[in-house]
Amino acid sequence: MPPVTPVHYLFLSMALFTIGVIGVLTRRNVIIILISIELIFNAVNINLVAFSSQFASISGQTFAIFVIVAAAAEAAVGLGIIIALFRNKETVNADEIDLMKW
Amino acid sequence: MQTSDLIRILPEIILAVAGIVVMLLGAFQKQNAGRMHPAIALLGLLGAAGAIAYQYPWRSLDPAFGGMLELDAFSAFFHILFFLVAALVVLSSSEYVAQERLASGEYHALLLFATMGMGLMASSNDLIMIFIGLEISSLASYILVGFRRGVATSSESSLKYFLLGSFATAFLLYGIALMFGATGATNLTEIHLALQAEQNTVTAMASPQLTPLVGPVPTALVGLSIALLFVGFAFKVSAVPFQIWTPDVYQGAPTPVTAFLSTGSKAAAFAVFLRVFMVALEGSAQDWVWLLWVSGLLSMVLGNLAALLQTNIKRMLAYSSIAHAGYILVAFTAHSEEGVAAVMFYLAAYALMNIGAFAVVSHFGNRGERYVEMEHYAGLGYRAPLLAASMTVFLLSLIGIPLTGGFFGKFYIFRAALHADLVWLTVLGVLNSAIAAYYYLRVIVFMYMHPAAEQIPVERVRPAMGFVLIFSMAATFLLGIFPQAVLDFASQAAALLLENLGNGVL
Numbered sequence: 290m291p292p293v294t295p296v297h298y299l300f301l302s303m304a305l306f307t308i309g310v311i312g313v314l315t316r317r318n319v320i321i322i323l324i325s326i327e328l329i330f331n332a333v334n335i336n337l338v339a340f341s342s343q344f345a346s347i348s349g350q351t352f353a354i355f356v357i358v359a360a361a362a363e364a365a366v367g368l369g370i371i372i373a374l375f376r377n378k379e380t381v382n383a384d385e386i387d388l389m390k391w
Numbered sequence: 392m393q394t395s396d397l398i399r400i401l402p403e404i405i406l407a408v409a410g411i412v413v414m415l416l417g418a419f420q421k422q423n424a425g426r427m428h429p430a431i432a433l434l435g436l437l438g439a440a441g442a443i444a445y446q447y448p449w450r451s452l453d454p455a456f457g458g459m460l461e462l463d464a465f466s467a468f469f470h471i472l473f474f475l476v477a478a479l480v481v482l483s484s485s486e487y488v489a490q491e492r493l494a495s496g497e498y499h500a501l502l503l504f505a506t507m508g509m510g511l512m513a514s515s516n517d518l519i520m521i522f523i524g525l526e527i528s529s530l531a532s533y534i535l536v537g538f539r540r541g542v543a544t545s546s547e548s549s550l551k552y553f554l555l556g557s558f559a560t561a562f563l564l565y566g567i568a569l570m571f572g573a574t575g576a577t578n579l580t581e582i583h584l585a586l587q588a589e590q591n592t593v594t595a596m597a598s599p600q601l602t603p604l605v606g607p608v609p610t611a612l613v614g615l616s617i618a619l620l621f622v623g624f625a626f627k628v629s630a631v632p633f634q635i636w637t638p639d640v641y642q643g644a645p646t647p648v649t650a651f652l653s654t655g656s657k658a659a660a661f662a663v664f665l666r667v668f669m670v671a672l673e674g675s676a677q678d679w680v681w682l683l684w685v686s687g688l689l690s691m692v693l694g695n696l697a698a699l700l701q702t703n704i705k706r707m708l709a710y711s712s713i714a715h716a717g718y719i720l721v722a723f724t725a726h727s728e729e730g731v732a733a734v735m736f737y738l739a740a741y742a743l744m745n746i747g748a749f750a751v752v753s754h755f756g757n758r759g760e761r762y763v764e765m766e767h768y769a770g771l772g773y774r775a776p777l778l779a780a781s782m783t784v785f786l787l788s789l790i791g792i793p794l795t796g797g798f799f800g801k802f803y804i805f806r807a808a809l810h811a812d813l814v815w816l817t818v819l820g821v822l823n824s825a826i827a828a829y830y831y832l833r834v835i836v837f838m839y840m841h842p843a844a845e846q847i848p849v850e851r852v853r854p855a856m857g858f859v860l861i862f863s864m865a866a867t868f869l870l871g872i873f874p875q876a877v878l879d880f881a882s883q884a885a886a887l888l889l890e891n892l893g894n895g896v897l
Contacts, residue, residue, distance in 0.1 A: 306565060313558055322554055329561035336568035344575045352577065353521050356564060360432045363557050363867050366530050370537055377543040386551070386787075388544050389639045 298339030305332035319374075319381045353370050373387040398446065399455035399462050399514075402439035403468060403507045410503035417496015429855075432481050432499040435507070440474045443467055454516060460854050461516035464884035466531045468735055469513035476655040476742050477506040483750040483859040484647035490758055491645070493538055497678075499654055501538075505531035509659035516670070518567045518577040521663050525563075525627070525735055527773050530554055532656060536644040542759075548643025555626070555636040563623025564747065569616035573608050579671040586613065617672060621682050624667070627660035630720055631689035634713045638697075641709035646756055646763075649705060650749030653712045654742035661719060661738055665731055668723075669889065683724040684816060690717030691823040698830045702765050706751050707830060708745070711789065714797045714827060721820050722804040725811035731885035733738025733803035736878050740788070740796030740870050745865030748785040751778055755849065761846045768834060770843030778852065779838045780859045786831040788867045791824055798868030803878065812843075 305328055312325030334353045341349025375381060397404070413428050413435075454461050481502060488495050508528030515521045533556065535598075537549025571577055574585035589608050605868060626633040641649045668679060694714030701707035715737075722733040753769070755778070756763050772779040788795035801824060808817045852860070870877060 291709070295572075301566075309561070313554075319550065319554070326554070326557050326561055327556075330564065333561070333564045333568045336565070336572060340568070340575075342573040343572075346575060348519070348577055349571055352522075352567075352571070355519060355523060358673055359523070362526070362530055363560075366533055367553050370533065370546065370549050370553050373537055373540050374543075374546040377541070377546050386547050390546050 295339050295343045298335055302332040302335040302339070305329070305335065316388065317383045319371055319383055319386075322383065323364065323371070326358060330356055394867050396455040397451075398501060399460055400511075401442040401445070403510050405438045405442055405501050406435055406507040406510065407611050409438070410500040410507065413496055413503065415496075416756060417494060417500070420496075428495045428499040429481050429485050432503055433478055435503055436478045436481070437476045438447040438723075439506075439510070440471065443474075447617060448634070456520075458580070459517040459520045460514045462512075462514055463887050464880070465662075465666070465735075465888045466514035468880060468884045469658060472511050472739055472742060473506050473509045473513070473655055476658070477502060479750075479859050479863065480647050480651045480655070480695060483650070483753060484645075485855045486754055486853055487645060487647050490630045491539060493645070494879065498535070498538060501531045501535050504528075505535065505651070506655065509655055509662075512653060512659045513662040515663070516579050516666070517581075518570065518579070518667075519757050521667070522560075522564060523559065524659075525663070528656065528659060529560065532648070532652060535648045535651070536640055538645050538648065540885075543644075544643040545645065546840035548640045551636055552640040552644075559623050559626035559633065560579075562619050562626075566616045566619030566621075566623060567832055569612050569619065573612035573616060579667060582671040583674060586672070601728060606745075613675065614678060615703075617675065617679050618682075620667060620672075621679060621686075624660060624664040625686055628657055628716045628719075629718045630686045631713065632686070632716035633695045634690065634693070637713055638706050638709040641712070642703060642706045644754035646705065646749055646760060649709075650746045650753070653708070653749070657712070657716065658738040661723075661734060665723070666736060666888070669726065669731060671890075673726070680724055680726060683720050683726075684813070685719050685763050687720030687724055688816060688819055690714060690720060692717075695823050695826045698827070701830070704763050704765060704768070704834065707765075707834075708748060708752070711827065712745070714823065716787075718751045718801060718804055718820060718825070721813070721816055722807045724813055724816060727811055728885045728889050729803075729810060729880070730807040731888065732878065732881040733800075733807040734801050734885065735881035736870075736874070737800035739877055739881075740867070742801040743863045743866040743870065744785045744788040744795070744797055747781065747860060747867065748789065750863070751782040751785070751857060754778065754852065755847070757848060764842060765834065765837055767843075767847050768837045770838070771847075771849070772839035774843070774846075775849045778849070778860075781864050782833050782838065784860070784864050784867060786834055788871070790828045790831045794868065794871045796867045796874070798871055799874040799878075804834065 309325045309328035309332060316322055325343050334356055336350040337353040371381060393815055398448030413431050416427060458740060507529045508524050512521060515524055533553045536552050537546050550878055569700035570582060574582050576582050576585055585608060691714050694717055698707050698710035701710060719734050719737055720795050722730045752763060768773040776802040788797035792799040805817050805820060
């Protein structure tokens with residue numbers, strides 16, 4: 290079996306990134322969109338850790354921990370906002386959230 | 392960590408402490424505590440501004456936290472601007488908070504936290520720090536936008552801002568990760584050196600176990616990274632084609648928060664945008680200048696044309712803010728010292744006139760923001776002459792009429808662009824400001840020349856709001872008549888920002 294090189298990790302993270310972007314653009318449920326964004330954040334983490342081990346430098350891993358913390362904070366704020374909207378509009382479907390247009 | 396490091400982030404520490412105090416007061420005190428929150432917030436901002444003054448002269452300070460923070464005149468300029476914006480927003484929202492019965496403690500705490508994040512953004516010299524500052528300020532502003540919890544439009548714009556904002560942050564992060572992969576550094580100065588030497592910073596140290604990695608910086612990775620960084624920052628400054636969120640968010644957010652977003656957040660985003668692109672990526676300018684060129688032109692055209700069609704004043708000002716991002720990008724495209732100074736001057740002038748305009752909109756809006764349509768402004772020139780007069784001043788400044796700050800802002804921008812041989816962009820930019828005059832003047836025409844169809848109630852102006860109006864009007868005129876002091880400061884800051892790059896000093 291060939292060794293796992295940084296390029297492999299790069300492709301894995303690109304795949305995750307692409308899945309996340311497609312999820313944000315095509316899904317209509319706000320929660321799924323939020324999950325897709327989290328997927329992109331984790332693609333970033335894979336990149337950071339892979340590069341960090343390649344360069345034998347600690348700063349990439351440190352950054353990954355910061356990203357995890359920020360992603361958790363974002364998820365908390367995001368779910369709060371979704372609940373606030375649900376109380377007003379009773380929907381989590383992105384197509385029905387259309388009070389303002391052009 | 393040393394004491395000297397703590398002194399570097401003293402303004403941020405003061406803001407965070409003030410924010411926590413306000414929040415705790417809001418939680419533990421019962422009634423009538425509302426009046427104390429703005430006072431404490433203002434004290435915190437004053438203390439933070441004092442800390443910035445205490446740090447003077449900024450130039451002699453070494454970078455703090457291992458090069459993560461850079462306290463130069465550039466960051467001091469933006470810190471002062473943010474504190475001024477935040478203080479004016481606190482003063483102008485006192486009416487609004489009472490009227491809409493918003494939770495005063497949390498509101499002011501979030502404003503302070505957002506300001507703190509913006510301060511961190513302005514002084515950070517490391518992609519990690521930039522990300523953290525960006526997140527601190529964005530998370531606070533996502534909540535602030537949805538602060539009218541019972542109103543569907545407010546929650547809706549909060550959700551839109553949140554989803555699109557974190558999507559853009561994710562792009563930015565991916566760009567940062569790729570930049571780290573390409574250069575082995577997250578520090579902006581190190582990235583600059585790595586790109587200049589076309590060699591990884593890590594491999595440049597030539598440690599024995601890393602010898603197989605010695606090689607040039609992968610250009611494909613750098614190019615992709617620049618594109619992703621551009622997406623992230625262009626979203627934050629609401630430049631076309633990443634401006635979709637702006638009108639919806641600005642319309643649905645509480646009006647003082649809209650003022651805060653369109654001035655403070657935009658200035659903070661431009662501060663990091665400038666620092667990343669002018670410090671770290673200056674060497675590969677030919678790769679990104681055309682991105683700025685196209686995006687700047689599209690922002691001006693689309694922002695101005697869409698603003699022509701609006702009937703809601705907040706939405707019109709949102710599109711105008713897209714157009715103003717376009718003007719600023721024109722100066723940025725020049726990527727010269729003069730261009731950076733022009734961007735900084737324009738951000739200051741724009742912040743003062745826009746806060747004034749939104750303060751008037753907020754006051755006229757009345758309970759529940761009922762009167763924000765253009766037709767509600769009919770006849771106000773005679774019923775509320777002073778308010779209408781100040782609105783006229785701010786709108787004229789937004790057009791860029793001489794004697795106002797907006798004129799010199801545009802003048803410096805187009806001068807910088809001409810000196811960088813961007814003739815076409817300058818011509819198109821000037822044409823655009825002519826188009827823009829139409830929709831700003833339309834509001835003035837409504838106020839003075841249309842008979843009122845409906846007599847909207849106009850409340851008495853409270854002292855805090857009056858102070859904001861007088862202050863922003865005075866500052867707008869001051870910048871329009873004696874722009875030299877601010878411009879000198881901006882030029883010095885721009886020179887300092889760029890001077891280290893020529894000789895490659897870390």
